[in-house]
Amino acid sequence: MAEPKYETHEYDVVVIGAGGAGIRAAIESSAQGARTALICKSLFGKAHTVMAEGGIAAALGYVYPDDNWKVHFRDTMRGGKFLNHWRMAQLHAQEAPARVLELEEWGALFDRTDDGRILQRDFGGHRYARLAHVGDRTGLEMIRTLQQHAVHRGIDVFMECTIMRLLKDGDRICGAFGYWRESGKFVNFKTRAAVLATGGIGKAYKITSNSWEYTGDGHSLALWAGADLIDMEFVQFHPTGMVWPPSVRGILVTEGVRGDGGTLKNSRDERFMFRYIPELFKAETAETEEEADRWYTDKKNARRTPDLLPRDEVARAINSEVKAGRGSPHGGVFLDIASRRDAEYIKRRLPSMYHQFKELADVDITKESMEVGPTCHYIMGGVRVHPDTAAATVPGLFAAGEVAGGMHGANRLGGNSLSDLLVFGRRAGLGAAEYARGFTGVINVGMDQVEAIAQEALRPFENTGEESPYVVQQELQECMQSLVGIIRTEAELRNAQEKIAALKERTRRVRVEGHRQYNPGWHLALDLKSLLAVSECIAASALERRESRGGHTREDYPKADPKFAKVNVVLRERNGSLTLAQEPLPEMPEELRQLLEEKQ
Amino acid sequence: MASDYTIRLWRGDATGGDFCEFRVSVEPGMVVLDVIHKIQATQANDLAVRWNCKAGKCGSCSAEVNGRPRLTCMTRMNLFQPGETITVAPMKTFPLIRDLVTDVSFNFQVARQVPAFKPKAREADGTYRMQQEDIDRVQEFHKCIECFLCQNVCHVIRDHPEHKRHFAGPRMFVRYAALEMHPLDTNDRRELLKQKMGLGLCNITKCCTEVCPESIHITDNAIIPLKERLVDEFYDPLTRLLKKLTGRQ
Known part of the structure; x- marks a missing residue:
């Protein structure tokens, strides 16, 4: 047989993305005996999980014995404005504690309680202190633990390797095709099953906490392979990103600052969050500053501070304060922990926040307030999956973590992401390995499709015009930030759609300099395709949902609409164009519904 | 207020290379990695640099700035005087792949x-x-x-x-x-x-x-x-x- 034209590898399961979800999926898949490859766009251990700060939400009940999975389930559904897939929220709440304990067994060292157990911290929307954490660098602890465990399992890791397309044999997945960043050479993976764990889409926006990798790759790979995407209109703007200096705008300031006692203030020194408590959370939110401050130590007799309302509420409130002219000098609001906790405590609980502000903004957070404002942080929407197996709607395709949709509904609670990665990463690895085991046919990769992808990928070297990928990306980011941001209107969304279409056309003409070896200009030119695809999805879904809910706020439809409470907006690509449908949410069993209605 | 700096960046691969000089206007608050990105977007589209979080949390953007090993994302430009020439070289201990990227x-x-x-x-x-x-x-x-x-x-x-x-x-x-x-x-x-x-x-x-x-x-x-x-x-x-x-x- 002739040598294949492209470097080719064959596996049972290929995991695309090596953050928390991807590594956990690979560990599980390999533990099931499947030959498993783990592919990452960056070096191993650098994925976005490393930046997660606050903690892993899990109802361990170590700090508050009253906590249990039912309370966590209820908090998650309320935070998601009841649009979450109930079964995912249930599995997540039930399995998160076991996943945290498992990390400990693999070497993770969480901060401890006085009696030597895992300490748990307060976070927005969680009734009890629930987040297992390590200071404010929990993500680093988690990814390093998973990374080292994966290394000891001997899983094959392909670093700095980007997948451009999934390959199909008829209806099912049969491979993935990509390139090595280092050499620019193409590489082909033949596989029985593929797990998407590629994270989010933040780089479609100008102000974001996300790194360059977050270009919606998995969302696009799934869409182009024929899979359903849901809830793409729900984008989370984290309320507290840095706003000054301009070069650090968007970098995350952990919710842990508020969890550990920090409070938001406007330019008049008012704790304005007390004016933004929505009906849904009134009964369980403090009405006075005195009650809010007491809550940190007395959860029985005091109600939660409004500083810790779910992220969508806080982001909108900050937006309104700034619009009303009560913002900070650089267009944010103030986050004050300096006047509320002693310096020793702040440095111990929030070491990387202390370091980050000191180094990047010349601000000592033990002495001064921080300036903060909303930053694009997370997308709730993603690949529609089966809750138990993480299977997408295309046979052989699985998805877990941020790229999967459904778990978080209209808005994700802080801390629920790391637990999501672990719970559904494991389930995806299990699902994919089982699927691969049951697959008895021959993997047949049609080389025509591969050749077409390779040709298209090389086009930027052949184009002759002056179109720069950097300029196209910048214009897309401006467009998404100003027209598909926190507050949306029909006119602006339609305007965005036209701009995206024009940018798509221009992307066909982008030209890159130089050669294929480690060429970031070329990599960006290729990433633009997925960035534009997800931007198109977000704008289309946002236009379809004519109401305001969670991470989707329409100025022209400012209220939640009961009609839209019952549906997901579903996107599919058929014959090269995007189709959209409203489809009913899965029916929740009565016993779970009762949990939501119970007064707690 | 913006001020102009001269940056010398190593450009080349395993077969050889040299420092190239770029003039950049630097805004307040910028770090060395911002300057490299600016050069990449406007003057040298194929300039190879490895980075991820730009917040000192992932450890991807290591290089030698004026001879000192540093994270370029945590190295503020106000560390240097305007008009000063700043030299950024790849880490020396690891084999060079291209420009500022090494094989670690x-x-x-x-x-x-x-x-x-x-x-x-x-x-x-x-x-x-x-x-x-x-x-x-x-x-x-x-x-x-x-x-x-x-x-x-x-x-x-x-x-x-x-x-x-x-x-x-x-x-x-x-x-x-x-x-x-x-x-x-x-x-x-x-x-x-x-x-x-x-x-x-x-x-x-x-x-x-x-x-x-x-x-x-x-x-x-x-x-x-x-x-x-x-x-x-x-x-x-x-x-x-x-x-x-x-x-x-």
Whole structure:
């Protein structure tokens, strides 16, 4: 047989993305005996999980014995404005504690309680202190633990390797095709099953906490392979990103600052969050500053501070304060922990926040307030999956973590992401390995499709015009930030759609300099395709949902609409164009519904 | 207010290269990585640089700025005078791929040789009990973001690449220390550290500690205690006598 034209590898399961979800999926898949490859766009251990700060939400009940999975389930559904897939929220709440304990067994060292157990911290929307954490660098602890465990399992890791397309044999997945960043050479993976764990889409926006990798790759790979995407209109703007200096705008300031006692203030020194408590959370939110401050130590007799309302509420409130002219000098609001906790405590609980502000903004957070404002942080929407197996709607395709949709509904609670990665990463690895085991046919990769992808990928070297990928990306980011941001209107969304279409056309003409070896200009030119695809999805879904809910706020439809409470907006690509449908949410069993209605 | 700077960036690959000069207007608050990105977007689209988080948390953007190993995302431009020429070179200890990007696979190879964490059994109630003060020192080691600046600056491999075959380097010593001092771990890696990982080659000049962006006390808290453990295990006269008498190895 002739040598294949492209470097080719064959596996049972290929995991695309090596953050928390991807590594956990690979560990599980390999533990099931499947030959498993783990592919990452960056070096191993650098994925976005490393930046997660606050903690892993899990109802361990170590700090508050009253906590249990039912309370966590209820908090998650309320935070998601009841649009979450109930079964995912249930599995997540039930399995998160076991996943945290498992990390400990693999070497993770969480901060401890006085009696030597895992300490748990307060976070927005969680009734009890629930987040297992390590200071404010929990993500680093988690990814390093998973990374080292994966290394000891001997899983094959392909670093700095980007997948451009999934390959199909008829209806099912049969491979993935990509390139090595280092050499620019193409590489082909033949596989029985593929797990998407590629994270989010933040780089479609100008102000974001996300790194360059977050270009919606998995969302696009799934869409182009024929899979359903849901809830793409729900984008989370984290309320507290840095706003000054301009070069650090968007970098995350952990919710842990508020969890550990920090409070938001406007330019008049008012704790304005007390004016933004929505009906849904009134009964369980403090009405006075005195009650809010007491809550940190007395959860029985005091109600939660409004500083810790779910992220969508806080982001909108900050937006309104700034619009009303009560913002900070650089267009944010103030986050004050300096006047509320002693310096020793702040440095111990929030070491990387202390370091980050000191180094990047010349601000000592033990002495001064921080300036903060909303930053694009997370997308709730993603690949529609089966809750138990993480299977997408295309046979052989699985998805877990941020790229999967459904778990978080209209808005994700802080801390629920790391637990999501672990719970559904494991389930995806299990699902994919089982699927691969049951697959008895021959993997047949049609080389025509591969050749077409390779040709298209090389086009930027052949184009002759002056179109720069950097300029196209910048214009897309401006467009998404100003027209598909926190507050949306029909006119602006339609305007965005036209701009995206024009940018798509221009992307066909982008030209890159130089050669294929480690060429970031070329990599960006290729990433633009997925960035534009997800931007198109977000704008289309946002236009379809004519109401305001969670991470989707329409100025022209400012209220939640009961009609839209019952549906997901579903996107599919058929014959090269995007189709959209409203489809009913899965029916929740009565016993779970009762949990939501119970007064707690 | 913006001011103009001259930046010299290394451009080239394994076959050779040279520093190229760029003039850049720098806004307040910018870090060296911002300047590199600006050059990339406007003057040299194919300039190779590795980065991820731009917040000092992932350890991807390591380079040598005016000769000092640093994270470029945490190096503020106001460290330098306007008009000053700033030189950014790739890490010297690792083979060059292109421009500022080096092949750091050595670090991943030595990581594969670390014997795994092996925890003792859980308490009867299913928990592991550990006091905070007993894990503080290990948590310091867990702060490592694997920027490999310590590996880069360590003269054992920087000046003698042939040592890479039998020297794990400061990053890995931090990892070994984290495992050895982990209250739950039951594995013993001392023999390996002595025989294969070259702990003895370190002569504690503390260069690694100086460049660590996470301020981990690599030499004092990781390397020296590991050296002491090896001494206790292999060179303590009493232990040696005892071993001889009992025949235990």
